Amino acid sequence: MFRTALLIFSGNAAASMLLLVRNLVVARLIPVEDYGIAATFAVVMAMVEMASALGLQQQIVQSKDGDDPQFQAALQGFQVLRGVIAGIVLFMIAEPVAQFLGIPEVIWAYQLLAIVPVIKAFEHFDVHRLSRQMRFWPLMLTGGIPALLSLLLVWPLATWLGDWQVMLYAILAQIAAMALTSHIVAERPYRLAFDRTTMATSLRFGWPLLANSVLMFLVFQGDKLIVGRVLGMDALAVFAMGMTLTLTPTMVFTKSAQNFFLPQLATLNRSKIDDNQRFHHIAMATCQAHILFSAIFVCFIAFLGQIILQILLGDKFSDLLPIFTMFAVLQGLRILKGGQSSVAFADGYSENSMISNLPRVLLLALGYWLAVKYENITAVIAVAILGEAAGFVIASILLWKRSKIGLAPVVRPASVVILLFALLLYEQQSVLTVLSSIAILVVFVLLIASMKELRVYFFKRSRLTCPPSAP
Structure with missing residues (x-):
């Protein structure tokens, strides 16, 4: 495995x-x-x-x-x-x-x-x-x-x-x-x-994905269009670089996680008791794997962002440094939703992703108004973070309502990771002290402790794929 x-x-x-x-x-x-x-x-x-x-x-x-x-x-x-x-x-x-x-x-x-x-x-x-x-x-x-x-x-x-x-x-x-x-x-x-029959079937299967893709376009590119239109090409260059540096690892993980977990979930027949129990178990592991990577990713950017920007770009994009952690939190919240989306997709609810992206789209108008009013990128990112947080809540509720997956194994680690994000955003505005570093470490340890389902999943999979010991 x-x-x-x-x-x-x-x-x-x-x-x-x-x-x-x-x-x-x-x-x-x-x-x-x-x-x-x-x-x-x-x-x-x-x-x-x-x-x-x-x-x-x-x-x-x-x-x-x-x-x-x-x-x-x-x-x-x-x-x-x-x-x-x-x-x-x-x-x-x-x-x-x-x-x-x-x-x-x-x-x-x-x-x-x-x-x-x-x-x-x-x-x-x-x-x-x-x-x-x-x-x-x-x-x-x-x-x-x-x-x-x-x-x-x-x-x-x-x-x-x-x-x-x-x-x-x-x-x-x-x-x-x-x-x-x-x-x-x-x-x-x-x-x-x-073949018209296949086309009709594909359209029925794919229309929620197409609608979600339209929303995704507005989610990822709407902010860029706002920044480019209101603040100009220099500001767009900084915004696009922040998105590129944080979105790339996000997409790597979510794509890899879907490639890995989706075949395992999609092949299970939920009408069978054993398969349904296994589906629940893998679904929880999928959600918690996304939450764990989200935390690791945001911590990495928060602690090493300045070094990363200096090595990769020198002083050319210095305006990106004060808002780099905000970009990381934005993408971290999007990663959180990835687990629910993969599970829902495997269970036949491809429109869940579309619905959970609606808050981001509905808040674009607010982002545009704030960009015009304050003429800076920070307001645009803050509105985007709010939209992603609302989308995560909606995705979790849909998973519970439609796929009958218990919320506790998701809410428990997600609550801890959101607390972690809040601490990291606060520390972005001040000097990182020993006490605050310890607090962040403690929260991270609590996060690992809250992911029982993920630990059990990997322990069982490891035993199944390891060769038997020699007698």
Whole structure:
């Protein structure tokens, strides 16, 4: 088990770290304002992800027909159709987006990025099908190799162009390499089929995921649009860098955790007593694993943030330091929701994530008003933190109501970790003393003690996967 978990985590981490290094190198090589423009490409890429979020890849893993070649071909055909439509839409909205952000000179770049969903649509779904069998190497290579290529292209592109165009062409190369790699590592021949029944089933399965993706776009990119529109490209560069440095490890863990826990949960039949009990146990371990990583991540940023920023960026992004822990807490709260989302998804409630993201979206207007009133990033982040906290409460209630999962094993460690976040945010405003350090350590120990279900899960799994002792 631990070998599989390590493979998933290291594979996702390698791809994400390569992309993070790419972004950091680009930030070092081009002016801050140009990095702000380059950061707007993340908005366009998020639109691509939003348009892709019908859960077609997840259906290969979850559906009982996931190993059927005809079903796979039908999903791949639907993916191509969806990608072409998304590309046309992105091309049409390129000019309005550029005008809204006040950078009409990059309209052509946004139009060029419209080809991304078309290329991405030709991904071979075999890499996801193989994950059903707990074979993750193809999926890891499909993410890692393109990320490495994108990084390697940054230096020659910077030497040649020297501005925001570096990020544009690095992204295009990454997406093209991703589609190509998925075909190279696939076992089955690539086939397309256009089956109306499969499309209808996929739409029924995927509409909550698509709606949630729209909300996710507003959650992650709405803040950027507010900052870019109200505060300008320099402020957007600082905000985008804070999001990048904290979101990357967040996405690595949540993606790895879903890859690891989802197959275990999805294969259980809850109508059987033994399977239902096992589902409850793994569900609690899933939620608590997310809570534990959230605490570790936020503590890491709070204690080492200054060193990290100095090593990675020097003094170029010094305005980020006073608000770095706030970014970490924001992402930490999002990690907390990841456990509930994975469990709900495995139990067939894919719309839970959508509902729990509503507070963030509803508070965007407040964030915009505060940004205009106070003209700083801090107010935008504070509103986002409030929205994520409300979303966690909603996700927990939905898990209890719909999946009949007890709240105590979630509320107990979550209460401790929120206390930990409050202490870290308070210490961000003052000098860290010995007494406050001890208090933080005590709270962290209490957190570990509150996670009985997670400890039992890993202890049992370790015994099952360890070879028997020699007589």
